[in-house]
Amino acid sequence: MISPAAARAALIVALLAIWELSIYLSGASNILIARPSQIAVAAWNMIVGASSAPDFYLNIGLTIFELVVAYAVAVVIGLSIGTVVANWKVLGDALEPLLLALYALPKVILYPIIVLTAGAGLAGKAFFGVLVGIFVIIFNTSAGLRQIDPNYLRLSDSLGFGPRRRFFSVILPAAAPTVLAGLRLGFGYTLIGVLTAELLTVNSGLGRLIDWASFNFYTPDLFALIFLAIGLGILGNMAFSSLERRWVR
Amino acid sequence: MSAASSSATRTVIAIRLACGVLALLAWDLSLRLGLIDPLFLATPLQTFQALPKTAVASLPHIAVSFLSFFQALALGVGAAVVVGYLVNTSTYASRMFMPIFQAGVTLPKVTLLPVLVLWLGIEKTTIITYGALSAFFPMIVNVAAAMQEVKPNQITLARSLGLSRAAIMRKAVIPAMLPVLASGLFYACNAAMMGVFIVELAVARVGVGAYVHDLAVTFRTPELYAAVVLTSLMTIAINLAIWYAARHLSKWRTVDI
Amino acid sequence: MAVIQATKISKTFYNPSESRAVKTLDDVSFSADKDEFVVLLGPSGCGKSTFLNILAGLTSHDRDGGKVTVHGRTVLAPQPDLIAYMFQDSILYPWRTVIKNVELGLETRAMSRAERRERAFKYLDLVGLRAYADHYPRQISGGMAQRVALCRSLALETEIILMDEPFGALDEQTRATLGSELASICRELKRTVVFVTHSLAEAAFLGDRIAVFSAQPGRIKIDIKNNLPRPRVMGSPEFRNFVDELWLHLQDAKQQAGAAPDRQGSPLGAT
Numbered sequence: 130m131i132s133p134a135a136a137r138a139a140l141i142v143a144l145l146a147i148w149e150l151s152i153y154l155s156g157a158s159n160i161l162i163a164r165p166s167q168i169a170v171a172a173w174n175m176i177v178g179a180s181s182a183p184d185f186y187l188n189i190g191l192t193i194f195e196l197v198v199a200y201a202v203a204v205v206i207g208l209s210i211g212t213v214v215a216n217w218k219v220l221g222d223a224l225e226p227l228l229l230a231l232y233a234l235p236k237v238i239l240y241p242i243i244v245l246t247a248g249a250g251l252a253g254k255a256f257f258g259v260l261v262g263i264f265v266i267i268f269n270t271s272a273g274l275r276q277i278d279p280n281y282l283r284l285s286d287s288l289g290f291g292p293r294r295r296f297f298s299v300i301l302p303a304a305a306p307t308v309l310a311g312l313r314l315g316f317g318y319t320l321i322g323v324l325t326a327e328l329l330t331v332n333s334g335l336g337r338l339i340d341w342a343s344f345n346f347y348t349p350d351l352f353a354l355i356f357l358a359i360g361l362g363i364l365g366n367m368a369f370s371s372l373e374r375r376w377v378r
Numbered sequence: 379m380s381a382a383s384s385s386a387t388r389t390v391i392a393i394r395l396a397c398g399v400l401a402l403l404a405w406d407l408s409l410r411l412g413l414i415d416p417l418f419l420a421t422p423l424q425t426f427q428a429l430p431k432t433a434v435a436s437l438p439h440i441a442v443s444f445l446s447f448f449q450a451l452a453l454g455v456g457a458a459v460v461v462g463y464l465v466n467t468s469t470y471a472s473r474m475f476m477p478i479f480q481a482g483v484t485l486p487k488v489t490l491l492p493v494l495v496l497w498l499g500i501e502k503t504t505i506i507t508y509g510a511l512s513a514f515f516p517m518i519v520n521v522a523a524a525m526q527e528v529k530p531n532q533i534t535l536a537r538s539l540g541l542s543r544a545a546i547m548r549k550a551v552i553p554a555m556l557p558v559l560a561s562g563l564f565y566a567c568n569a570a571m572m573g574v575f576i577v578e579l580a581v582a583r584v585g586v587g588a589y590v591h592d593l594a595v596t597f598r599t600p601e602l603y604a605a606v607v608l609t610s611l612m613t614i615a616i617n618l619a620i621w622y623a624a625r626h627l628s629k630w631r632t633v634d635i
Numbered sequence: 636m637a638v639i640q641a642t643k644i645s646k647t648f649y650n651p652s653e654s655r656a657v658k659t660l661d662d663v664s665f666s667a668d669k670d671e672f673v674v675l676l677g678p679s680g681c682g683k684s685t686f687l688n689i690l691a692g693l694t695s696h697d698r699d700g701g702k703v704t705v706h707g708r709t710v711l712a713p714q715p716d717l718i719a720y721m722f723q724d725s726i727l728y729p730w731r732t733v734i735k736n737v738e739l740g741l742e743t744r745a746m747s748r749a750e751r752r753e754r755a756f757k758y759l760d761l762v763g764l765r766a767y768a769d770h771y772p773r774q775i776s777g778g779m780a781q782r783v784a785l786c787r788s789l790a791l792e793t794e795i796i797l798m799d800e801p802f803g804a805l806d807e808q809t810r811a812t813l814g815s816e817l818a819s820i821c822r823e824l825k826r827t828v829v830f831v832t833h834s835l836a837e838a839a840f841l842g843d844r845i846a847v848f849s850a851q852p853g854r855i856k857i858d859i860k861n862n863l864p865r866p867r868v869m870g871s872p873e874f875r876n877f878v879d880e881l882w883l884h885l886q887d888a889k890q891q892a893g894a895a896p897d898r899q900g901s902p903l904g905a906t
C-alpha cells in the first residue's frame with residue numbers, strides 16, 4: 130500500500146501529464162492555455178533572462194522585499210497586540226469585538242483609500258499586506274497564551290521560577306504550537322495581501338509581471354508567474370511546517 | 379459579584395469608546411495638520427455629510443455585489459461540503475487530499491485572476507467563480523474538522539436507541555458538526571466577500587468594488603469614504619452575525635462550570 | 636423460560652494492518668430467564684463488552700451457526716423497544732442538556748413532550764440528579780454522567796436491560812446505594828438484566844446468577860447460581876464466602892488465559 134503522500138505526488142504528476150497531453154492532442158488555443166512543458170520553458174527563459182519580461186529579477190525582488198517588510202511588521206505588531214490582549218483581560222474583552230469587526234471586514238474595499246493616502250508604492254502595498262496578514266497572528270497569539278493550563282503556571286510559581294524562567298520553560302512551550310500556526314497562516318495571508326495589492330495597482334513587482342504577461346497574451350509566461358507566486362506560498366508553508374515540527378513536540 | 383462585574387463592564391465600554399474616538403481623531407487630525415493632501419482624504423464630517431447621497435447612489439451597486447457574493451458563497455460552500463464529505467469518508471483519501479486543500483487556504487489564488495478573466499471574460503461568472511474559489515478552501519478545511527467531531531460511539535448509542543438513519547443525522551451527526559461548520563461559514567463568507575470585491579475592483583464595471591474604484595480615480599473623496607464606510611458596515615454586520623451565531627451554536631462546548 | 640438466549644456465539648476480529656484474525660469469543664452459549672439478574676464477570680479484554688454488543692444487535696457475530704434470540708425471535712438489529720443498553724462509557728451528547736440526554740431514547744416513541752419530561756425526571760430523581768437537569772454534560776462529573784446514562788437506559792422501561800459496568804466510575808458508597816436501588820427497581824419492575832462488572836461484591840450482591848468468562852478466546856468458564864437469600868447483607872459470612880468462591884473462579888479464568896498465550900491469534904495468509 131503506497132502512502133497517502135506518495136499517492137498525492139503521483140496524482141499531481143498524473144494531472145500534469147493529462148494536462149500536457151490533452152492540450153497537445155486537442156490543439157486548444159495557445160492563448161487560452163499553455164502546456165506544462167511550455168510553461169517550464171517560459172519559466173526557464175525568464176530565469177536566464179532570455180524572455181522579454183520587464184526587469185524580471187528587480188520585480189520579483191521588489192515583491193519579496195514588500196513581503197518581508199509587511200510580514201516583519203505584521204509579526205511584531207501582531208505578537209505584541211496578541212500578548213497584551215491575552216494578558217490584560219479587560220482590554221481583551223474590550224477589543225475582541227473591535228478586532229473581530231476589523232477581521233470580518235473584507236479589507237480590499239479599503240485598498241482605494243490606502244492607495245490615495247499611502248500611495249501605490251511600497252508603503253501602500255506593504256500596509257495592505259499587514260492588514261490582511263496581521264489578524265490571524267493576533268488571534269492565534271492571544272489564543273495560544275490564554276489556553277495555557279493555569280496548573281502549569283501555578284506549578285512554576287510553586288517551584289519558585291522567576292519571570293524569565295517562567296516565560297521560557299512554561300509559557301513559550303505551551304503557547305508555541307498555536308502561535309507558530311498563527312505565524313504560518315499569517316505569512317500566507319500577508320503574501321495574499323501583497324500580491325492582491327500588486328495586481329490591483331500593476332505598476333511594479335510580480336503584479337506588474339503578471340499584468341505584462343496577461344496583457345500581451347504570453348500565456349506560458351503567465352502560468353509560469355502564477356506557479357512562481359504559488360511556489361512562494363508553498364515554500365513559506367514548508368519552512369514554517371519544518372519549524373513547527375522542530376519546535377513543537 | 380455584580381459590583382465588580384459592572385465596573386469591569388464599564389471599563390470595557392470606556393475602552394471601546396476611547397478606541398472609536400481615537401480613531402476618529404487620528405483620521406481628522408491627519409488631515410487638519412496637513413499630513414495628507416485633502417484631495418486624497420475626506421474628514422469624518424465630510425464623509426458623514428456625503429453619506430445620504432452616496433447611500434442612494436451606491437445601493438444598486440451594493441445590491442449587485444451582494445447578489446454575486448451570495449451566489450459565490452453558495453457555490454463555494456456547496457462544493458466544499460460535497461467534496462469535503464466525500465474525501466473525508468475515507469481516512470486514506472482524507473490524508474491524500476486534505477493537505478492540498480489546507481495549503482489552498484493560504485496560497486495566493488489572486489494570481490489566478492488574469493487567467494479567469496482570460497477564460498471567462500470580464501463577466502459576472504468571473505466574479506462568482508473567483509468568489510466561490512475563495513470560499514471553497516476555508517470551508518472544506520472546516521468540513522473535514524467538523525466530521526472529526528462526530529464520534530463513532532455517539533452513533534452506536536443512537537443505533538442502540540433505535541434511531542433511524544435520518545434521525546441519527548438530525549440528532550447526532552449534524553449537532554456535532556454544526557459549531558465547526560458555522561465557524562467555517564464565517565471564514566468562507568469573509569473570503570467570498572473579499573474575492574468578489576477584488577474582482578470588482580480589478581476589472582468589473584458593476585458592483586461596489588467598481589463603484590468605489592470609480593470614485594477613487596475621479597478623486598470624489600468624500601463619496602469614496604462614504605461608500606467605503608457604508609460597505610464596511612454592511613459586510614461587518616453580516617460577518618459578525620454569522621460569528622455570533624456560530625458562537626451561540628457552540629455554547630455547549632464552552633460553558634463554564 | 637429464557638427471554639434472551641445466545642447459542643454458540645463466536646466473534647473474530649480482523650486486524651487488517653497485521654493481517655491477523657483474533658478470536659475474541661468462542662462458542663459462547665448463554666441465556667437469561669424472565670426477571671433474572673445475570674452478572675458477567677471476567678478478566679479485562681475477555682470480550683464481555685463485545686458479547687453485550689452482540690446481544691444488543693449492535694455487532695454482528697461470526698456466521699457459523701450461532702444466533703441470538705429474544706423471545707424466540709432472532710436478533711439482527713437493535714431492539715430499542717425490548718432491550719435497553721447502557722454502555723461502558725456514558726456517551727452523553729455534549730450539545731444536549733442532562734434531561735434532553737435522558738429523553739433521547741424516548742423521542743422515537745409516541746409520547747407527548749410532557750410525558751417524556753415526566754419520565755425523565757422520574758429517573759433523574761431516582762439517581763439524585765434532578766437539580767442538574769439543565770446542565771450540559773461538560774458541567775457534570777464522570778460519575779454523574781454515568782448516572783445520567785443509567786437514567787437514559789432505565790427511562791426506556793424495556794423488559795431487558797444490558798449494562799456494561801454501569802457503576803464503574805462511581806465511589807464505593809454511591810455504588811452500593813445505586814446498586815441496591817437498581818436491585819429493587821429490577822425486582823419491582825420485573826426486568827431481565829445482564830450486568831457486567833469487575834466488582835465481586837457487586838456481582839454477589841446483585842446477581843441471581845454469575846457467568847465467569849475466561850479470556851483469549853472468551854468463553855463462559857462457569858455459570859454459578861447465587862443462592863444467597865435476599866435481602867443480602869454485604870458483610871455477612873455467607874456473602875464473604877461466596878465472594879471468595881467467585882474470586883477463585885476468576886483466578887482460574889485468568890490463569891487459563893495466561894497459560895495459553897499461543898491461542899491469542901492465528902496468522903492469516905496475507906491478502
Ligand SMILES: Nc1ncnc2c1ncn2[C@@H]1O[C@H](COP(=O)(O)OP(=O)(O)OP(=O)(O)O)[C@@H](O)[C@H]1O
Pocket residue numbers: 648649659677678679680681682683684685686723
Ligand atoms: N472493533 C474491534 N476491532 C478489533 N478488536 C476489537 C474490537 N473491539 C474489541 N476488540 C478486541 O476484543 C477483545 C475484547 O474486547 P472487549 O471490549 O469486549 O473486552 P471486555 O471484556 O469488555 O474488557 P473490559 O473489562 O476491559 O471492558 C479485546 O482484546 C479487544 O482488543
Ligand SMILES: [Mg+2]
Pocket residue numbers: 683684685723799
Ligand atoms: Mg468492556
